[in-house]
Amino acid sequence: MSRPIVISGPSGTGKSTLLKKLFAEFPGKFGFSVSNTTRQPREGEVDGKDYHFTTVENFQKAIEEKKFIEWAQFSGNYYGTSIKAVKDVADKGLVCLLDIDMQGVKSVKQTDLNARYLFLAPPSIETLRQRLESRGTETADSLEKRIAAASAELAYAETGAHDKIIVNDDLEKAYTEFRSFILDQ
Numbered sequence: 119m120s121r122p123i124v125i126s127g128p129s130g131t132g133k134s135t136l137l138k139k140l141f142a143e144f145p146g147k148f149g150f151s152v153s154n155t156t157r158q159p160r161e162g163e164v165d166g167k168d169y170h171f172t173t174v175e176n177f178q179k180a181i182e183e184k185k186f187i188e189w190a191q192f193s194g195n196y197y198g199t200s201i202k203a204v205k206d207v208a209d210k211g212l213v214c215l216l217d218i219d220m221q222g223v224k225s226v227k228q229t230d231l232n233a234r235y236l237f238l239a240p241p242s243i244e245t246l247r248q249r250l251e252s253r254g255t256e257t258a259d260s261l262e263k264r265i266a267a268a269s270a271e272l273a274y275a276e277t278g279a280h281d282k283i284i285v286n287d288d289l290e291k292a293y294t295e296f297r298s299f300i301l302d303q
């Protein structure tokens with residue numbers, strides 16, 4: 119059974135970019151966990167595939183029973199990643215990848231998932247700011263919030279919480295390191 123891999127790093131460091139390359143190179147090898155939610159299914163959404171749809175009562179019970187790695191409430195609905203959802207991916211013979219933030223990393227460390235931790239760092243905060251600006255997805259306010267969160271993430275990485283830190287400077291070089299850590303089960 120393969121160990122789940124937790125990928126974290128400040129927003130804009132290049133996690134999505136590297137994951138996209140990995141999926142293109144190895145189709146059918148990796149999987150993401152299916153989240154739980156109390157929101158209503160939308161047209162075409164399949165229970166157990168898009169989400170595990172559940173009731174507020176059941177969701178709150180699962181929170182009390184500590185079944186979630188992370189959960190949050192957005193516009194009145196609950197969303198969360200359960201420990202079981204991560205194990206289900208490995209049961210299907212896939213390597214589970216978790217793209218989560220620092221709080222998520224801390225929570226996974228408190229479970230029995232026996233995960234491996236990869237941190238993706240930007241070459242500098244200044245480069246990170248430029249990448250977020252040129253991605254064109256941020257307002258001035260959300261940019262500042264992401265930069266502040268990035269400093270906290272980098273400080274946490276300096277405590278040695280991860281098995282591997284990759285600096286995403288040159289994309290091809292970062293991908294080679296990324297791929298090799300992930301394939302090295």
Ligand SMILES: Nc1ncnc2c1ncn2[C@@H]1O[C@H](COP(=O)(O)OP(=O)(O)OP(=O)(O)O)[C@@H](O)[C@H]1O
Pocket residue numbers: 127128129130131132133134135136249250252253286287288289290292
């Ligand atoms: N090595 C690199 N050199 C230059 N630009 C890069 C590099 N890696 C990624 N980028 C660019 O930086 C921007 C942020 O990358 P990406 O969206 O993959 O970050 P992310 O970590 O997934 O962010 P989020 O957590 O907000 O989704 C993108 O525009 C991407 O094309």
